[in-house]
Amino acid sequence: MAKSEETSSSSSSRPWESYHTVYTNAKAGMDGVDKEKVQRVVYEMSKGSKYFENEERKEAYMKQKIENMRAQRAKLKPADISHYQRVADKRIAELEATRDLTRTWLHVDMDAFYAAVETLSNPSLKGRPMAVGTMSMISTANYEARKFGVRAAMPGFIACKLCPELIFVPTDFKKYTYYSDLTRKVFQEYDPNFMAASLDEAYLDITNVCKERDITVAEVTEELRQNVYKATGLTCSAGVAPNRLLAKVCSDINKPNGQFLLPNDRAAIMTFISSLPIRKIGGIGKVTEHILKDVFEIKTCEDLLQKSSFFCALFSPSSADFFISVGLGLGGTDAPQVRSRKSMSNERTFSATKDETFFHQKLVELSEMLSADMEKEGLHGRTLTLKLKTASFEVKTRALTLQSSLRSSKDILKHASKLLKAELPVSLRLIGLRMSHFNEDKDGTLSDPTQRTLLNYIKPGDDNTNLVDDEHSDVKDHSESHCYTYTNPSRDPLSELNDNNEQVVEDNGLEDHECKDQLNAVKSSEFDAQGIETHSLEGRNQDQLTMIDFSEKETGSSSSHDKEALIWLEDYKCSLCGVELPPSFLEERQEHADFHLAEKMQMEEESAHAYRNLPLKNRMRQKEAVVGQSKGRKKLKQSPSNGKHIPIDAFFSKASHNL
DNA sequence: TACATACAC
């Protein structure tokens, strides 16, 4: 009753309490945090935004879902309930029979991993509140920052408000991967088949080590953590339990730099589980917690077992099994199997726009990235999914399954743009592409992984490629996304040419300057400076490349097209205006050509009389002007839509005749 | 198969 009083008053007098974020959940290092203040600040910074509106929309949807479930629950008659209770009891017995207490699982979790690594490479950050990420999004915060309520997944500008002293460090996945590999070498000594869950988490079956070395679980765990520290200078926390689900819960208990052991004993497990809030369980998130609490008054894992009849009555069998298993303290104990990847994707966020030329450009980039990533793993896919996030944060996916699998960026682009066209017009803030339904590579054209030109150049010798490597394929990240402009092999030779280019050298100097400023402002490490340098270098090389492509082809083919005919340079760019349209855009290209033809005819007609009387010299000059214009456009290709005579938007608008 | 959700890090 005290609770209902609370909720009813909060919506009117204290509006921030009804904005349910994830930022005030109990988390390691957040003990002394003034939650009410955090809640208020987050609300103040968020309200009125598109994001906020979307959160409200989602919240409303959830409430609806809860109401539906309540109604269904209310429909159950006493007879139904006793029926489902029998069903549940049977299922409980069956699941109980699968309990395996013979294995000892250890879950390791590095403490504030990204932040800790950054502090290692820049010790002046020690003891100061710091976050890894940007003003838009924080990946990790160190413990000093967490005291202020700053935490992962919080936007940086809100964190700033909570902690004005907060230092931001940009993410550098190369570094984290390097340290992650060091930790994994340690893990390997305890379990050669350990499961890497992410860069900073792993599951180890330490049953055998304990037996073989005849030492206690506690000793093994202490030793492992000590060895991780020796190898990396980083602390970690560990949890030990008879299954992975519980081990994960346990590793959180004495975080940071601590461990917690749950004995392989049923009574101990049930005691442990009984008071455990369901939200601590991996797989139970904000929504599930809310539903279980509001519809069934379930807060702890013990409650899960008490209310199991409802699961059998109202949830799918697999959900019911999951909830009951959790209530029994069951979890995975089996040996990790090698799972093949199911999908591969990339997506980019940008400031919301309706610019269809921009969309097209994004699709080109995403297609090329995705294609390159698939090639690296020798994959071909059959299902392509386009992901869109509208300016109002609504997420849409549009999928297409093909008869035969594909991988080339052109094919991907062709289908992706078809999917996108059907959605126009829209205002978007994100576009993504996902490929799934894989077939293994037949022709074995695995590209050599030595192609990481820039990485080698920037940070030599960071690699120990003989790591254990499980399914931690989620390690693709910024380091790779930065490289996408280099993934087109046909361009690589040119990029080397550019290294000797005078202008690039000059720009390098400029960039250095910027990096130093960054360094001072952020008090960051030299790695970061290099990261920045990498990024902007690529952008410039891209421009350089395009120019070179252009002039080469222009001079090379000028003899053959005395009528100023449109040709597709590099099979890709219009020789007349520079617009980029891959061969797969057949209709688009035809229209584009028609446009130029019409334009030319009109021009000729208008100036036919005067032109014919001009001396040859002037006619040449006129032609040069066209070329010069094109070159200029290439340089300014960051804003491609401002070219009046490029009707690319029209291609997108005419969605219908391509479907 | 298509799409939306939920979840994790």
Next chain:
DNA sequence: AATGGTGTATGTA
């Protein structure tokens, strides 16, 4: 000014 990217699983139609 400003709220990410990658991957899996699951429910539903």
